[in-house]
Amino acid sequence: MKINSRVIAKYLEMVTESYRAYHDSPGEDVSDYDAAIDDMGAAARAADDDDLLRVALDALIAGPVSQLGDFTGDAYRWPSAEFIPLLTHAYQRLWPDEPLSMEGFGPEVEFEAMSSAEWAAYTGRV
Numbered sequence: 001m002k003i004n005s006r007v008i009a010k011y012l013e014m015v016t017e018s019y020r021a022y023h024d025s026p027g028e029d030v031s032d033y034d035a036a037i038d039d040m041g042a043a044a045r046a047a048d049d050d051d052l053l054r055v056a057l058d059a060l061i062a063g064p065v066s067q068l069g070d071f072t073g074d075a076y077r078w079p080s081a082e083f084i085p086l087l088t089h090a091y092q093r094l095w096p097d098e099p100l101s102m103e104g105f106g107p108e109v110e111f112e113a114m115s116s117a118e119w120a121a122y123t124g125r126v
Helices: 005-022 030-046 050-062 065-070 080-094 116-123
Strands: 002-004 110-112
Touching: 002 005, 002 050, 002 116, 005 030, 005 050, 005 065, 005 080, 005 110, 030 050, 030 080, 050 065, 050 080
Parallel strands: 002 110
Antiparallel strands: none
């Protein structure tokens, strides 16, 4: 399954960048991001992307660290070691009844940067 990395990055920025915009340093606990996580979930539901976001987070959490490249590092100032606990907390907060995949056994997802037109054509959404 292909997922547009730009769509997922947009949602994750709601958590990572919105918090840093109002705070001088990263949160001391992943629960510090709860309001931003809730906003991300609400935005995904409003855009009918709830399942897409859930699968993407599951794939990022359970998959190889190399998949995090589009979402961490210099662009988003999040080292992978800190990002997985944040993603895990977000997943468990938004979908408490949905189990996470075991490490190495996540959904097979290929993250690819696509334009809006390419993504619409791939998903059949107009």
